[in-house]
Amino acid sequence: MHELSICQSLLDQVEGIARQHGARAVERILLQVGPLSGLEPALLLSAWPLVAAGTVAEAAELVIEAAAIRVRCLDCDAESAATANRLLCGACGGFHTRLVSGDELLLARLELSIPDAERTQDGDAPATEPTREASETTHV
Numbered sequence: 001m002h003e004l005s006i007c008q009s010l011l012d013q014v015e016g017i018a019r020q021h022g023a024r025a026v027e028r029i030l031l032q033v034g035p036l037s038g039l040e041p042a043l044l045l046s047a048w049p050l051v052a053a054g055t056v057a058e059a060a061e062l063v064i065e066a067a068a069i070r071v072r073c074l075d076c077d078a079e080s081a082a083t084a085n086r087l088l089c090g091a092c093g094g095f096h097t098r099l100v101s102g103d104e105l106l107l108a109r110l111e112l113s114i115p116d117a118e119r120t121q122d123g124d125a126p127a128t129e130p131t132r133e134a135s136e137t138t139h140v
Contacts (some may be wrong), residue, residue, distance in 0.1 A: 002039075003039060003040060003043040004047045004137050005045045006039065006105065007048050007050075007051040007052075008051050010029075010031070010048075010051075011051050011052060011057060013107055014026055014057050014060075014107070014110060014117035015057065016055075017112075018057070018110070022114055023056065023113060023114050024056070024113050024114065025059065025112070025113040026056055026110060026111070026112055027061065027111040027112065028060060028061045028110070028111035029060050029061070029062050029063065029107070029109075029110055030063045030107075030109040030110075031055070031062065031065070031106065031107060031108065032064075032067045032105070032106040032108045033064050033065070033066060033104075033105050033106075034067040034068075034101060034102040035066060035067075035102060036084060036099070036102045037067075037104060038103075039105060041064045041066075041139045044064060044079065045061070045062060048125055067085070067101055067102060068102065069079060069081065069082045069099075069101065069102030070101045071087050071088075071089065071097035071099055071100055072097060072098050073092060073094050073096065074094075074098060075089065075094040075096050076089060076091055076094065078090065078092065080090035082097070082102075084102075087099065089125055092119075
């Protein structure tokens with residue numbers, strides 16, 4: 001199950017981004033997984049809690065979106081949608097195509113809880129800012 005090691009790599013990136021932004025917690029993680037990536041989204045979802053336990057991302061919701069399969073035709077230069085077992089050009093029907101997307105695993109978005117730098121008017125402990133989105137596209 002290589003999804004466990006993929007989740008560990010994802011956690012390393014998530015923790016690094018959370019540190020850069022001074023986040024106290026990661027609320028939500030959005031991944032885009034292509035059908036040709038060789039990964040099983042259900043296995044990623046089941047491995048994530050094991051890897052994230054005890055970390056800043058422990059309570060994070062892991063959301064997985066399917067990425068579309070797209071090809072570019074080497075004959076007519078058109079870009080079109082394709083299916084996993086038929087990487088044909090949608091314009092001319094040619095089979096000389098190059099995969100544009102569909103095999104990726106992308107960290108598309110993080111939602112972070114970041115402590116407010118200013119104290120409340122009462123002088124209490126710092127308030128927390130509403131969840132802020134850190135939008136970075138990173139290949140995992």
